[in-house]
Amino acid sequence: MDAVSTDPCDQHRYRVLGVGVDACRDVRAAAIGLHARGGGQIVTLNAEMTMTARANPALGAAIAAADLVIPDGAGVVWALRRQGVRVRRTPGIELARALLSYAEAHGWNVALIGAAPEVMEQLKRRLLEELPSLRLVLAEHGYQAAEAWPQLEQRLLSLKPDLVLVALGVPRQETWTQRLHAGQPGIWMGVGGSFDVWAGVKQRAPEWMSRLQVEWAYRLIQEPSRWRRMLSLPAFAWQVLRRGERRR
Known part of the structure; x- marks a missing residue:
């Protein structure tokens, strides 16, 4: 860091x-x-x-x-x-x-x-x-x-x-x-x-998905109703790029 x-x-x-x-x-x-x-x-x-x-x-x-x-x-x-x-x-x-x-x-x-x-x-x-x-x-x-x-x-x-x-x-x-x-x-x-x-009711994403940073896809497969919430991910990326927050 x-x-x-x-x-x-x-x-x-x-x-x-x-x-x-x-x-x-x-x-x-x-x-x-x-x-x-x-x-x-x-x-x-x-x-x-x-x-x-x-x-x-x-x-x-x-x-x-x-x-x-x-x-x-x-x-x-x-x-x-x-x-x-x-x-x-x-x-x-x-x-x-x-x-x-x-x-x-x-x-x-x-x-x-x-x-x-x-x-x-x-x-x-x-x-x-x-x-x-x-x-x-x-x-x-x-x-x-x-x-x-x-x-x-x-x-x-x-x-x-x-x-x-x-x-x-x-x-x-x-x-x-x-x-x-x-x-x-x-x-x-x-x-x-x-x-x-x-509790064993749900499973975490496999390790390989975590390494590739696509755990969101696994959650979406388990809970398709989350798709609207997932729209916040590209919106987040766009806002970060748009604001251009970089090292001062």
Whole structure:
């Protein structure tokens, strides 16, 4: 990474199409360091979320206020490189899984919020098989009745977990987390469809597709209804080229 210091926890915020994103040498170290500093919110930024944030002020505000915004998508990494900032893509699903393993090893209390009821049940079973010492203090699906959310939120806040993973979809998981985590300890992170993958309901793209940076095609095959959302990818590339964001 050319534009930052050699500190492994070093973190510098740049902008891609006006949306903040952080470059740091070791994202896992930065996330764990966030916990040590009293906690905060992690956002995983890709091209689709960048375009959504430009049109959704609430999401844009949540990203701007986040304590760590990682470059989750290949498009964001490409846009940063055009500015002379060389970072590796950090898939949010991999960072979240690394944090779960760290949580098990260090006795952290963990809370999971989101996904469908059947996914959450399967997820709890599989996680406790794979991480038997994980201290899972709360695991609730995201299909709660409107009147149930205040009680769930109060229960979550009272537990003061060390790690909260939220799978409510973009932008809700980011705005919900921003509202709740203020003044709370621990790491709070939106994880999108990670629960579905960990539960075995969906599969990640094969490694060769990841290397070629065409994971979006695999997601589209699994969920054809996403095609409209995928239109944001060429729009993102065009805007980056049009704005000409390069090294100053």
